[in-house]
Amino acid sequence: xxxxxxxxxxxxxxxxxxxxxxxxxxxxxxxxxxxxxxxxxxxxxxxxxxxxxxxxxxxxxxxxxxxxxxxxxxxxxxxxxxxxxxxxxxxxxxxxxxxxxxxxxxxxxxxxxxxxxxxxxxxxxxxxxxxxxxxxxxxxxxxxxxxxxxxxxxxxxxxxxxxxx
Amino acid sequence: xxxxxxxxxxxxxxxxxxxxxxxxxxxxxxxxxxxxxxxxxxxxxxxxxxxxxxxxxxxxxxxxxxxxxxxxxxxxxxxxxxxxxxxxxxxxxxxxxxxxxxxxxxxxxxxxxxxxxxxxxxxxxxxxxxxxxxxxxxxxxxxxxxxxxxxxxxxxxxxxxxxxx
DNA sequence: CCCCTTTTGTTGGCGCGTCCAACATTGGCG
DNA sequence: CGCCAATGTTGGACGCGCCAACAAAAGGGG
Numbered sequence: 001x002x003x004x005x006x007x008x009x010x011x012x013x014x015x016x017x018x019x020x021x022x023x024x025x026x027x028x029x030x031x032x033x034x035x036x037x038x039x040x041x042x043x044x045x046x047x048x049x050x051x052x053x054x055x056x057x058x059x060x061x062x063x064x065x066x067x068x069x070x071x072x073x074x075x076x077x078x079x080x081x082x083x084x085x086x087x088x089x090x091x092x093x094x095x096x097x098x099x100x101x102x103x104x105x106x107x108x109x110x111x112x113x114x115x116x117x118x119x120x121x122x123x124x125x126x127x128x129x130x131x132x133x134x135x136x137x138x139x140x141x142x143x144x145x146x147x148x149x150x151x152x153x154x155x156x157x158x159x160x161x162x163x164x165x
Numbered sequence: 166x167x168x169x170x171x172x173x174x175x176x177x178x179x180x181x182x183x184x185x186x187x188x189x190x191x192x193x194x195x196x197x198x199x200x201x202x203x204x205x206x207x208x209x210x211x212x213x214x215x216x217x218x219x220x221x222x223x224x225x226x227x228x229x230x231x232x233x234x235x236x237x238x239x240x241x242x243x244x245x246x247x248x249x250x251x252x253x254x255x256x257x258x259x260x261x262x263x264x265x266x267x268x269x270x271x272x273x274x275x276x277x278x279x280x281x282x283x284x285x286x287x288x289x290x291x292x293x294x295x296x297x298x299x300x301x302x303x304x305x306x307x308x309x310x311x312x313x314x315x316x317x318x319x320x321x322x323x324x325x326x327x328x329x330x
Numbered sequence: 331c332c333c334c335t336t337t338t339g340t341t342g343g344c345g346c347g348t349c350c351a352a353c354a355t356t357g358g359c360g
Numbered sequence: 361c362g363c364c365a366a367t368g369t370t371g372g373a374c375g376c377g378c379c380a381a382c383a384a385a386a387g388g389g390g
Contacts, residue, residue, distance in 0.1 A: 013282060016285075017188055020182045023178040062169065062170065065347095066369085067369070091356060091357085117176060121304070122307060123304065124303065128300060131296060132301075136177065138288050140180055186348075202374090202376090203375075203376075219339090230376095232341075255385080258338065258385095
């Protein structure tokens with residue numbers, strides 16, 4: 001039985017990315033059954049929660065590049081989950097909205113994803129799960145500083161709390 | 166300021182993968198300066214810790230596909246970090262070993278990666294970091310079990326989808 | 331001894347997620 | 361009006377994980 005180098009197992013970044021690999025694998029299995037993938041879920045969830053949005057908004061909310069939003073919405077539109085109509089008030093934008101079929105699809109994906117969480121966190125107690133969630137939430141909030149490197153708009157300059165630490 | 170859907174932020178798998186994205190970004194920045202990437206580090210670390218190995222061993226230890234090991238070792242060999250010699254005792258295998266340059270390269274990458282950990286975990290106290298590391302280690306160990314983690318095909322398990330511990 | 335299975339290195343390819351560059355159109359604002 | 365910002369879109373890049381196929385070599389039974 002081959003062991004993994006301690007150089008790796010000692011590094012939180014290693015643990016994080018490797019566990020994320022398993023999370024991604026489980027999620028893909030859950031999505032795969034219905035021919036969906038992560039990007040679809042993100043957009044459907046954002047649409048469900050915030051209603052009609054422009055593609056740029058969807059990208060910012062679900063942390064995707066504008067170009068990837070285009071592709072995902074094309075696919076969702078082909079499946080009839082979503083519809084694109086030009087925005088009369090701003091002719092640059094598209095008003096994207098959920099269809100009933102899209103809402104049903106989202107529910108399916110949501111159920112699949114909930115099952116994934118249980119598989120993923122199986123060895124942890126409810127308390128441990130909460131602890132983990134809290135820690136990860138803090139980390140994510142910290143690294144989502146609005147002035148970060150992004151082509152997704154954010155007209156702000158550097159000099160935040162930590163250019164380099 | 167656009168918000169992320171609670172459907173996402175409430176899911177540990179989302180938090181995990183998103184934080185992993187930042188970890189990956191930071192690591193890439195650390196590696197990028199010297200033209201390396203994750204696969205290189207994994208192999209160098211495994212070689213440093215376990216000495217001369219075959220490519221298949223390297224793959225198992227650092228969790229990589231055999232084909233990806235080939236590519237990574239080609240690149241490392243071009244950089245003079247690693248050398249491939251046929252194994253006289255088993256003519257299928259290659260004996261891969263670190264060169265002094267490779268060892269120096271590894272040390273550089275190691276220092277860069279250590280800095281990354283600090284950036285990544287900046288908002289957490291030392292205690293929190295340890296807690297996080299422990300939880301992730303448990304999760305990783307659980308999902309690396311040879312017979313498959315949760316759903317089926319385990320010898321025995323008292324609970325299927327029930328809370329535990 | 332031969333046959334069958336396994337292991338190993340290697341090639342080539344796929345899918346997903348992230349990201350970037352460029353472009354035309356449109357809106358906002360001085 | 362003229363400039364800059366935002367939007368949608370196209371096309372591409374890279375990293376990582378994964379799989380299928382193959383030839384060469386090793387190992388284990390009959």
